[in-house]
Amino acid sequence: MLSNQEVAEELLGKYGDQVFDFEEPYGLLTLSTTRENIIPVLEFLRDHKSYQVNFLTDLTGVQYPENKGKEFMVVYHMHSFIHNFRIRIKVSIPEADIHIPTATGLFASANWMERETYDFYGILFDGHPNLIRILNIEEMDYFPMRKEYPLEDATREDKIDALFGR
Amino acid sequence: MAEIELLPHNVPSQAELPELVEELTTLNLGPTHPATHGIFQNILKMDGEKIVSGEQTIGYIHRAFEKIAERRPFYQITTLTDRMNYCSSPINNFGWHMTVEKLLQIEVPKRAQYIRVIMMELARISDHLICNSILGVDTGAFSGFLYVMQKREDIYEIYEEVCGARLTTNMGRIGGMERDLSTTAIRKIRDFIKTFPPVLQEFEKLMSRNRIFMDRTINVGGISLERALSYGFTGPNLRAAGLDYDVRVMNPYSSYEDFDFSIPIGQSGDTFDRYNVRIEEMWQSLKIVEQALNNLPEGPYYADAPEYYLPPKKEVYNNMEALIYHFKIVMGEIDAPAGEVYHAVEGGNGELGFYLISDGGRAPYRLHFRRPSFIYYQAYPEMCKGSTLSDAILTMSSLNVIAGELDA
Amino acid sequence: MKEVTIAEAPQGHSGAGFFATSFDEAIGLARSYSLWPLPFATSCCGIEFMATMGAHYDISRFGSERPSFSPRQADLLMVMGTIAKKMAPVVKQVYLQMAEPRWVLAVGACASSGGIFDTYSVLQGIDRIIPVDCYVPGCPPRPEQIIDGLMHIQYLAQNEKLRRRNTDEYQHLLASYNIQ
Numbered sequence: 001m002l003s004n005q006e007v008a009e010e011l012l013g014k015y016g017d018q019v020f021d022f023e024e025p026y027g028l029l030t031l032s033t034t035r036e037n038i039i040p041v042l043e044f045l046r047d048h049k050s051y052q053v054n055f056l057t058d059l060t061g062v063q064y065p066e067n068k069g070k071e072f073m074v075v076y077h078m079h080s081f082i083h084n085f086r087i088r089i090k091v092s093i094p095e096a097d098i099h100i101p102t103a104t105g106l107f108a109s110a111n112w113m114e115r116e117t118y119d120f121y122g123i124l125f126d127g128h129p130n131l132i133r134i135l136n137i138e139e140m141d142y143f144p145m146r147k148e149y150p151l152e153d154a155t156r157e158d159k160i161d162a163l164f165g166r
Numbered sequence: 167m168a169e170i171e172l173l174p175h176n177v178p179s180q181a182e183l184p185e186l187v188e189e190l191t192t193l194n195l196g197p198t199h200p201a202t203h204g205i206f207q208n209i210l211k212m213d214g215e216k217i218v219s220g221e222q223t224i225g226y227i228h229r230a231f232e233k234i235a236e237r238r239p240f241y242q243i244t245t246l247t248d249r250m251n252y253c254s255s256p257i258n259n260f261g262w263h264m265t266v267e268k269l270l271q272i273e274v275p276k277r278a279q280y281i282r283v284i285m286m287e288l289a290r291i292s293d294h295l296i297c298n299s300i301l302g303v304d305t306g307a308f309s310g311f312l313y314v315m316q317k318r319e320d321i322y323e324i325y326e327e328v329c330g331a332r333l334t335t336n337m338g339r340i341g342g343m344e345r346d347l348s349t350t351a352i353r354k355i356r357d358f359i360k361t362f363p364p365v366l367q368e369f370e371k372l373m374s375r376n377r378i379f380m381d382r383t384i385n386v387g388g389i390s391l392e393r394a395l396s397y398g399f400t401g402p403n404l405r406a407a408g409l410d411y412d413v414r415v416m417n418p419y420s421s422y423e424d425f426d427f428s429i430p431i432g433q434s435g436d437t438f439d440r441y442n443v444r445i446e447e448m449w450q451s452l453k454i455v456e457q458a459l460n461n462l463p464e465g466p467y468y469a470d471a472p473e474y475y476l477p478p479k480k481e482v483y484n485n486m487e488a489l490i491y492h493f494k495i496v497m498g499e500i501d502a503p504a505g506e507v508y509h510a511v512e513g514g515n516g517e518l519g520f521y522l523i524s525d526g527g528r529a530p531y532r533l534h535f536r537r538p539s540f541i542y543y544q545a546y547p548e549m550c551k552g553s554t555l556s557d558a559i560l561t562m563s564s565l566n567v568i569a570g571e572l573d574a
Numbered sequence: 575m576k577e578v579t580i581a582e583a584p585q586g587h588s589g590a591g592f593f594a595t596s597f598d599e600a601i602g603l604a605r606s607y608s609l610w611p612l613p614f615a616t617s618c619c620g621i622e623f624m625a626t627m628g629a630h631y632d633i634s635r636f637g638s639e640r641p642s643f644s645p646r647q648a649d650l651l652m653v654m655g656t657i658a659k660k661m662a663p664v665v666k667q668v669y670l671q672m673a674e675p676r677w678v679l680a681v682g683a684c685a686s687s688g689g690i691f692d693t694y695s696v697l698q699g700i701d702r703i704i705p706v707d708c709y710v711p712g713c714p715p716r717p718e719q720i721i722d723g724l725m726h727i728q729y730l731a732q733n734e735k736l737r738r739r740n741t742d743e744y745q746h747l748l749a750s751y752n753i754q
């Protein structure tokens with residue numbers, strides 16, 4: 001079994017203070033890095049001789065509107081089948097400069113997950129081969145998962161706001 | 167003899183000939199094509215019969231689950247998970263419940279865990295049944311579909327007995343089951359265990375060694391293990407490519423470690439392997455159901471967590487405290503602790519993950535579903551490149567892409 | 575052998591070697607027992623339709639033996655499942671491709687009203703884009719309910735006047751949906 005401690009130390013040794021905020025919520029090693037380092041970190045984990053964290057389980061976005069300068073966050077979940085070891089890596093990016101390099105070069109599966117994240121939050125993945133909306137209609141002019149946009153369909157008139165808590 | 171005058175014949179020189187162009191046909195498959203079993207569009211570039219490249223459009227039933235989830239209290243989200251992979255709703259339901267239980271650190275009693283295992287494995291059977299029988303329909307074998315549909319109906323009757331609904335089950339509660347297995351339910355499950363094997367055997371006899379079926383599926387739509395991993399395959403499709411990754415074994419949840427079952431794997435990741443892996447998984451699931459039912463522990467079927475577990479109706483009417491909790495839970499006034507959880511279960515199509523961020527409020531701050539279909543369906547153009555259109559249809563149905571899960 | 579029920583003959587006059595009735599009745603009778611549905615199944619409700627089609631519930635008993643996947647030969651559009659806004663033009667297109675007389679059955683809460691998905695991406699009921707003849711409630715409706723919906727459509731088909739589709743009201747209805 002690979003321990004969280006071991007991987008954390010290895011990453012700290014390699015990237016120093018570019019990886020930070022180590023945590024273990026519910027036993028899952030969680031750390032943050034910067035967008036300059038995310039691709040090298042993912043690649044390092046993927047190609048590591050003994051760890052072989054070579055499966056990108058999940059990639060998604062989160063929005064923290066109150067967190068000025070770090071409004072958006074991209075979260076990567078990785079998995080090593082050999083060691084049955086999971087790791088979560090987070091990258092915060094500011095709304096003013098909402099760019100992050102793409103992981104499609106490393107994992108083919110990142111393609112749609114990044115498109116989905118773009119579709120929901122408008123996070124731009126630099127270098128993505130085809131960064132267009134995936135679930136919503138092309139003409140949509142906002143990013144629906146952002147907290148400031150309403151959930152409900154705006155065209156409904158039969159709902160009384162007072163009753164539906166709007 | 168008169169001399170024949172030869173008129174100058176107008177033969178065009180090579181340079182004058184119109185250039186031969188190889189034209190590719192564009193074929194629009196979907197979104198409402200009867201062969202696609204779901205609503206997604208594939209725009210295929212065809213060279214005669216062969217597919218040169220494909221481009222997919224999805225999102226035709228995008229329902230904004232993740233956005234809804236941010237506005238609803240925890241227990242109402244079960245309803246959404248039903249509608250994700252609607253061929254195996256109980257797995258989705260319990261996956262979500264287990265995620266919340268992990269967040270709340272509730273220990274569910276053994277009996278509830280076993281009941282969950284039974285229901286989840288039945289759901290897996292019904293999921294694989296549909297997938298394989300539809301694959302049969304696509305190769306032209308309709309009768310298998312009609313046979314096994316009858317058995318799926320039996321599974322639905324069991325669901326009905328356990329939770330009252332057939333398809334969108336909304337089964338169980340956060341903290342356990344909503345009610346115990348009734349004697350009727352147990353009888354129905356026992357019946358199913360007894361009557362299912364002959365039907366599945368018959369189905370196998372119809373299909374597995376059928377010459378036409380084999381010719382149509384062997385070496386069709388294969389994918390190498392390396393590419394499959396890169397594309398994020400999980401579940402039967404990954405196992406068909408030759409890796410024995412199964413969340414039930416890797417990260418056992420809900421007491422899966424208590425059961426004895428094996429994981430079938432394929433070799434080439436082609437349609438035939440996927441079919442066989444699914445068939446074998448049904449046998450294994452049946453084995454698990456049998457074990458769970460025989461060893462069903464006695465005891466309570468819900469955890470002692472009154473703040474989160476919706477109390478039984480009888481209690482609500484007779485007991486002040488239960489009434490208060492009931493009210494609070496239903497009105498969504500219970501705050502969950504802040505935290506961040508990722509929990510995965512083995513869904514019908516692979517690793518079904520729930521990534522939940524709670525900020526201590528009544529609803530999740532962010533809930534992301536890792537939907538296996540969504541992730542592996544992007545490999546489809548690569549898998550059907552160079553094959554004929556009819557083979558591409560088979561590849562699609564053997565991938566078992568569920569539109570609800572795909573689009574969320 | 576079990577007794578087979580035969581559809582009752584419409585009202586009319588019969589005598590030696592002849593039976594006379596109005597076209598309305600005869601055609602309505604024929605139509606109602608041979609409705610070819612176009613199953614427009616998008617999501618969960620579509621799975622219940624599968625059960626309805628299967629041996630257990632068997633929609634063929636009602637003359638809907640042949641699901642017609644081509645809109646041109648279909649009489650009845652059965653919309654089952656959530657219709658997202660992205661999908662709406664497709665539904666309309668399919669409806670336009672059907673020939674008159676055509677009926678529409680909205681199966682399930684989603685098709686009828688958007689159901690539990692009051693969200694930015696879901697169409698709040700297909701009656702916003704095409705006229706609907708009958709709504710089947712439920713999420714999903716049980717197969718029996720779907721069959722009940724079909725029987726209501728049969729009733730409509732049987733009792734419809736031949737000229738109904740030429741009336742001003744009908745044209746007006748279509749015009750209100752921008753269908754010509």
Ligand code: SF4
Pocket residue numbers: 249334617618619620654655656681682683684685689690712713714715
């Ligand atoms: S009405 Fe319910 S079952 Fe039918 S499509 Fe909508 S959510 Fe699914």
